[in-house]
Amino acid sequence: GENVEQHPSTLSVQEGDSAVIKCTYSDSASNYFPWYKQELGKGPQLIIDIRSNVGEKKDQRIAVTLNKTAKHFSLHITETQPEDSAVYFCAVRYSSASKIIFGSGTRLSIRP
Amino acid sequence: DGGITQSPKYLFRKEGQNVTLSCEQNLNHDAMYWYRQDPGQGLRLIYYSQIVNDFQKGDIAEGYSVSREKKESFPLTVTSAQKNPTAFYLCASSIGLPGQGVTETQYFGPGTRLLVL
Numbered sequence: 001g002e003n004v005e006q007h008p009s010t011l012s013v014q015e016g017d018s019a020v021i022k023c024t025y026s027d028s029a030s031n032y033f034p035w036y037k038q039e040l041g042k043g044p045q046l047i048i049d050i051r052s053n054v055g056e057k058k059d060q061r062i063a064v065t066l067n068k069t070a071k072h073f074s075l076h077i078t079e080t081q082p083e084d085s086a087v088y089f090c091a092v093r094y095s096s097a098s099k100i101i102f103g104s105g106t107r108l109s110i111r112p
Numbered sequence: 113d114g115g116i117t118q119s120p121k122y123l124f125r126k127e128g129q130n131v132t133l134s135c136e137q138n139l140n141h142d143a144m145y146w147y148r149q150d151p152g153q154g155l156r157l158i159y160y161s162q163i164v165n166d167f168q169k170g171d172i173a174e175g176y177s178v179s180r181e182k183k184e185s186f187p188l189t190v191t192s193a194q195k196n197p198t199a200f201y202l203c204a205s206s207i208g209l210p211g212q213g214v215t216e217t218q219y220f221g222p223g224t225r226l227l228v229l
Contacts, residue, residue: 004154006154009152032216034217034218036220041223041225042222042223043116043118043202043204043220043221043222043223044155044202044220045220046217046218046219049217089154089155093216099157099160099170100216100218102154102155102156103154104152104153104154105152105153105154
């Protein structure tokens with residue numbers, strides 16, 4: 001079926017350290033993988049996305065890696081800062097559907 | 113400023129009452145979506161619309177209805193048939209539907225929190 005598994009559900013890291021969130025999917029033909037950041041009481045905001053023709057994409061302290069063989073992709077945040085504290089969602093566009101499936105979210109907390 | 117607006121920010125529903133959540137976008141996007149978010153869970157698709165006067169059911173459409181009479185507006189009605197309506201409702205839009213290339217990126221509004229009295 002169409003689903004996306006996201007781990008971990010909660011993550012606490014020391015300020016300045018790196019954070020990694022991983023998602024797995026089932027449809028090998030999926031080709032679009034966005035990541036969203038949601039702050040408390042607000043709508044999700046797109047922070048980075050990747051398409052299946054590339055293996056890695058980077059934007060300043062944020063990077064996403066894609067392993068199509070293993071069917072998983074990960075969000076990497078380096079040099080974490082307090083403003084990185086939020087809930088992060090991965091998502092996958094399955095080839096069979098005109099919709100995007102979201103993971104269950106990871107609550108990231110940055111310890112001072 | 114271009115963007116997606118949702119109103120109200122908070123909405124209270126009485127037993128047996130229908131309520132309507134507003135979603136407006138001035139991004140000139142063709143596709144619009146409604147999602148429901150429950151605490152600690154991901155987003156679940158309620159309805160989506162590709163063009164004016166057309167919309168499709170998502171994964172959890174029961175108890176909800178929508179209309180798309182104008183390109184920029186996609187209101188969601190939570191009917192009395194929805195027995196557990198308490199949730200955070202998010203509206204989103206994209207240039208085109210998923211599967212249509214770079215136009216599939218979805219942009220979200222600030223959300224409406226619906227509570228039952």
